[in-house]
Amino acid sequence: xxxxxxxxxxxxxxxxxxxxxxxxxxxxxxxxxxxxxxxxxxxxxxxxxxxxxxxxxxxxxxxxxxxxxxxxxxxxxxxxxxxxxxxxxxxxxxxxxxxxxxxxxxxxxxxxxxxxxxxxxxxxxxxxxxxxxxxxxx
Amino acid sequence: xxxxxxxxxxxxxxxxxxxxxxxxxxxxxxxxxxxxxxxxxxxxxxxxxxxxxxxxxxxxxxxxxxxxxxxxxxxxxxxxxxxxxxxxxxxxxxxxxxxxxxxxxxxxxxxxxxxxxxxxxxxxxxxxxxxxxxxxxxxxxxxxxxxxxxxxxxxxxxxxxxxxxxxxxxxxxxxxxxxxxxxxxxxxxxxxxxxxxxxxxxxxxxxxxxxxxxxxxxxxxxxxxxxxxxxxxxxxxxxxxxxxxxxxxxxxxxxxxxxxxxxxxxxxxxxxxxxxxxxxxxxxxxxxxxxxxxxx
Numbered sequence: 273x274x275x276x277x278x279x280x281x282x283x284x285x286x287x288x289x290x291x292x293x294x295x296x297x298x299x300x301x302x303x304x305x306x307x308x309x310x311x312x313x314x315x316x317x318x319x320x321x322x323x324x325x326x327x328x329x330x331x332x333x334x335x336x337x338x339x340x341x342x343x344x345x346x347x348x349x350x351x352x353x354x355x356x357x358x359x360x361x362x363x364x365x366x367x368x369x370x371x372x373x374x375x376x377x378x379x380x381x382x383x384x385x386x387x388x389x390x391x392x393x394x395x396x397x398x399x400x401x402x403x404x405x406x407x408x409x410x
Numbered sequence: 411x412x413x414x415x416x417x418x419x420x421x422x423x424x425x426x427x428x429x430x431x432x433x434x435x436x437x438x439x440x441x442x443x444x445x446x447x448x449x450x451x452x453x454x455x456x457x458x459x460x461x462x463x464x465x466x467x468x469x470x471x472x473x474x475x476x477x478x479x480x481x482x483x484x485x486x487x488x489x490x491x492x493x494x495x496x497x498x499x500x501x502x503x504x505x506x507x508x509x510x511x512x513x514x515x516x517x518x519x520x521x522x523x524x525x526x527x528x529x530x531x532x533x534x535x536x537x538x539x540x541x542x543x544x545x546x547x548x549x550x551x552x553x554x555x556x557x558x559x560x561x562x563x564x565x566x567x568x569x570x571x572x573x574x575x576x577x578x579x580x581x582x583x584x585x586x587x588x589x590x591x592x593x594x595x596x597x598x599x600x601x602x603x604x605x606x607x608x609x610x611x612x613x614x615x616x617x618x619x620x621x622x623x624x625x626x627x628x629x630x631x632x633x634x635x636x637x638x639x640x641x642x643x644x645x646x647x648x649x650x651x652x653x654x655x656x657x658x659x660x661x662x663x664x665x666x667x668x669x670x671x672x673x674x675x676x677x678x679x680x681x682x683x684x685x686x687x688x689x690x691x692x693x694x695x696x697x698x699x700x701x702x703x704x705x706x
């Protein structure tokens with residue numbers, strides 16, 4: 273099951289040129305870009321591992337692609353996303369975030385039902401891959 | 411039967427559209443002397459214009475390697491030329507942003523194990539889309555200490571210079587002899603640099619011209635006899651050690667301005683005219699320490 277989170281996630285995977293165009297747009301807005309990766313794509317897992325520090329001083333999108341490719345090389349079977357952060361005073365939040373790399377095989381999520389008091393049903397989701405310890409999931 | 415006309419390109423149009431000629435003329439106008447350097451830069455610009463014309467006709471060739479090394483004594487205009495080079499490359503579309511990131515060993519090499527790689531990469535990322543100017547690049551390699559982290563920075567630099575040729579242009583600068591030793595001990599670096607440009611020292615007349623331009627830029631001028639005094643000053647100063655060409659001229663002029671100011675301050679009872687405030691007097695220059703030592 274294909275994970276859909278962040279911008280563009282219902283589109284086919286972005287090519288490097290398309291990623292580059294998005295990154296250049298973010299830079300033209302003065303946003304700082306960062307690369308993050310994870311092997312636990314649960315929708316509630318919002319804090320992914322940082323791949324290096326956010327890039328505040330770069331002028332050109334090539335630098336972001338360089339980091340994305342380095343991250344892909346180190347974690348070929350993880351989820352990798354690019355974030356664009358607007359540090360303008362009063363905004364100071366993420367403006368754009370999209371997945372740039374995903375594992376070849378995504379087993380998806382299981383819907384778990386729990387019987388609670390008085391025939392109440394509680395629901396939760398759990399990634400099939402999360403059964404394995406971190407680092408061996410994909 | 412007419413054969414289809416062979417497609418043509420107009421070099422003039424490329425020159426016009428990119429305004430390269432403008433930068434070259436600016437370079438020629440603003441910098442005194444340096445004839446061989448200007449010639450080399452014109453050659454490189456011509457090569458790049460032709461490469462662009464070939465591309466328009468679909469004669470695809472690999473992006474030419476543009477990494478350069480500028481060698482020469484201090485104060486011969488290496489940094490200034492690097493800034494101009496960045497503009498030329500930007501106008502011809504060989505770098506995307508055209509900014510110059512100027513660094514030295516300190517910015518590239520870390521202090522402990524594992525510190526160098528991120529530091530160098532940080533600088534490289536900052537320079538992408540523009541020109542990375544490494545001043546006194548020979549300090550990166552310290553043969554006397556085999557555990558020096560400079561080697562690590564060189565390796566990362568080489569890798570990026572080779573793989574991301576479209577993304578950034580590296581210019582290494584430094585003294586001629588020390589750069590030669592540096593290239594000898596790092597053949598990989600030498601072979602990845604396409605253009606070695608040597609900056610000659612300025613002659614006395616050129617230095618005098620430079621001095622006049624520097625003064626004019628700050629709305630000063632040589633007063634009576636001051637020009638001759640400065641000529642004498644240059645003749646003596648050039649014999650002394652640590653002569654740094656244009657940089658020494660600038661320092662000498664700064665000190666002369668200082669003396670001119672204190673001279674005016676001493677006679678503050680008097681009404682000053684504009685020429686009092688703009689003139690550098692011969693005495694301001696002759697007071698220099700250079701005139702106290704006997705001529706060898």
